[in-house]
Amino acid sequence: MSVRTKETCNKHIIPVRDALEVLGGRWKLQLLIHLSFGPRRFSQLAKELSPITDRTLSRELKSLEANKVITRTEYDAFPPVVEYKITPHGESLFAVISELGNWGRAHRKLIMDK
């Protein structure tokens, strides 16, 4: 049963695409890894991920926040203080990222060697 129709294929593909969208692009992964070491402020991240631009950093952080893998906390102070922090849902991504990394290492070995 369960013929391979476009619909049954999509049922497999859609969740994977969802995940790839959360991780996709040049910066989200790096952001996540840096935040895995602890909460960070905007300017800290800007420095650590240099040469990222403010605009891009802002956009990426919003995307991660919308996907609930990080939180944004604004403290009432002047000058402003904002802290970004990984959520449990974000932590759960690291198992997946680690698998991707393992495959990537095997892949690099296969492609580069010999």
Added chain:
Amino acid sequence: MSVRTKETCNKHIIPVRDALEVLGGRWKLQLLIHLSFGPRRFSQLAKELSPITDRTLSRELKSLEANKVITRTEYDAFPPVVEYKITPHGESLFAVISELGNWGRAHRKLIMDK
């Protein structure tokens, strides 16, 4: 030891980016899933992945072939017959894809629900 420098971070990030590059884009994942059911010819894939264009299908197949996750076999016949097939290295990707799918499902639940 092992401070969190840009270099140590990159050591984690680069293999993951390698993996994401192999899977990235609109079509590679679908291609892989269709090929997981058995070898396919160019026109079969074109039909199954409709509305993909010939040009795009051709490009994506070349990319997967370059990454050694599929093979391309040309049979001497007229009209031409070409068969695409997943490699063992390609098969090993499905464990990763499955993990991505699991996370994606949990993610969708979290984002869509409530």
Added chain:
DNA sequence: CTGCATCCTTTCGGATACTG
């Protein structure tokens, strides 16, 4: 300090037409 507005470049993928 945090971050948005505007503009610009680069990249990705699609449309159409054509070939061995």
Added chain:
DNA sequence: CAGTATCCGAAAGGATGCAG
């Protein structure tokens, strides 16, 4: 049948400047 060549539009991402 299995592609390639050329052209093009949409989208992602960067540079610069300004604001609360």
